[in-house]
Amino acid sequence: MRTTTSLARFRYKFSTIFKKVSKYPIFKKKGRKDSFYLEGNIEIKNNRIKLPIFGWIKLSEKIKDLKGVKNVRISRRADFWFVSFKTEAKKEKIKYAKNSFVGVDLGIKTLATLSNGMTFENKRPYKFYKRKLKIEQRKLSKKYQKNKSKKEQSKNYGKQQKVVAQLHYKIACIREDSLHKLTTYLAKNHVRIAIEDLNVKGMSKNHKLSSAILDGGFYEFRRQLTYKCEWYGSKLVVVDRFFPSSKLCSNCGHKKEKLYLSERIYTCEKCGLRMDRDLNASVNLAKHVVS
Ligand SMILES: [Zn+2]
Numbered sequence: 493m494r495t496t497t498s499l500a501r502f503r504y505k506f507s508t509i510f511k512k513v514s515k516y517p518i519f520k521k522k523g524r525k526d527s528f529y530l531e532g533n534i535e536i537k538n539n540r541i542k543l544p545i546f547g548w549i550k551l552s553e554k555i556k557d558l559k560g561v562k563n564v565r566i567s568r569r570a571d572f573w574f575v576s577f578k579t580e581a582k583k584e585k586i587k588y589a590k591n592s593f594v595g596v597d598l599g600i601k602t603l604a605t606l607s608n609g610m611t612f613e614n615k616r617p618y619k620f621y622k623r624k625l626k627i628e629q630r631k632l633s634k635k636y637q638k639n640k641s642k643k644e645q646s647k648n649y650g651k652q653q654k655v656v657a658q659l660h661y662k663i664a665c666i667r668e669d670s671l672h673k674l675t676t677y678l679a680k681n682h683v684r685i686a687i688e689d690l691n692v693k694g695m696s697k698n699h700k701l702s703s704a705i706l707d708g709g710f711y712e713f714r715r716q717l718t719y720k721c722e723w724y725g726s727k728l729v730v731v732d733r734f735f736p737s738s739k740l741c742s743n744c745g746h747k748k749e750k751l752y753l754s755e756r757i758y759t760c761e762k763c764g765l766r767m768d769r770d771l772n773a774s775v776n777l778a779k780h781v782v783s
Contacts, residue, residue, distance in 0.1 A: 527567035534561040534577070541575060551575075570661035571654045586724050592682045595777030597737065597770045598690075598710060604674055605770035607778035612674045617666035621659060628656050671713055679720035686781040687714065689733040729781045741765055742775035 508514040518524075532544035536558040540548050543564065564577040595607040603614035635649040645653075678685050690710055714730075721728040731737070739748045741760040751758075751769075758772040759765070767775075 525567075527565060529563065529565050531563045534564055535559050536561070543575075570657040572658075572661070584724065586680055593684045593686070593778050593782050594678065594682045595686045595737075595774040595779070595781070596678065597688070597774040597777065598713070599770050602770060603670060605768070605774050606678075607771070607774040609771065611770075612670070615666055615670050617663045621663050625656070625659055625663075628652070628659055632656055667709065668712075671709060671716060675713065675716040675720050679717060679724045679726050682726055684727045684729055684781055685717065685721065686729045686731055686777040687717070688735070688737060688777065689730045731777055731780055735777075735780060737776045737780075738769060738773040740772075740776045742767065742772045742779065 505514075505517065509516055530544050533542075534544070535542040536551075536555060538557070539551050539554055541551055541564075542548050543566075558579060561577045561579065564575050567574050567576070593607075597605045599605065600614060602611045604612040606612075632649070632652040632655075635652050636646040637644065637649055717728055736747060738758075739751050740746070741748075741758070741763065743760065743765040744763040746760055746762040748761075756769050758767050758769045765772075
């Protein structure tokens, strides 16, 4: 039988380290994933929160007045402080049009092309802030660090570090925002949503999507869509990744032998259809789900 005394746990942990199964533990330290947990009678009123020990603290985000929250976790990200807690909420019931099927094709230039003709732009914030980030990072590298190995930093180093961290945070926020808007729109307004199943391992071969994966975050897209569909009662259909969504003609069903990546407009040899490549693919996805 395994004992759970702290000494036994300590021995067990170190035996795994010596066997090189696990790494040496990283201990908590100020400045590294700062977070803590508070318990007590927590209340939210007039955009302020009442916390034990701290008292009333102003919130920068507007939220509804609440009472009876039992515990909160306070964490720091890019020198902003966040408070998170659990609360009960009623499920939102949504009425949408009965036959609202939609196919979604993900891409680089446009984050998503929907079969109803809507497009969502890919904002690519990293590309936009790349230059600024570079400048700020260079400034950081010029700031004085007393002892690099011990990470003793000058005050100005710390200040600049904050600037860089907040820029990274800003980029992440913009990216998250556009993805959330897309997934919420999809889940809230459609009965069935068809997306392509993409395996990331084979993704490097697919030039069209490899960089979209990096900057757009396909996994995050699918994760959000999965839970949001559950919230709103819509159904997410993941179409087999061997389904030739971009090669098929959405009008007559003719399948092209070859489709070059440079062909932005899909032209059908049989029926003469001319359509945006991504739109054609998304319509095919939607059709595939209906049948
Ligand atoms: Zn055709």
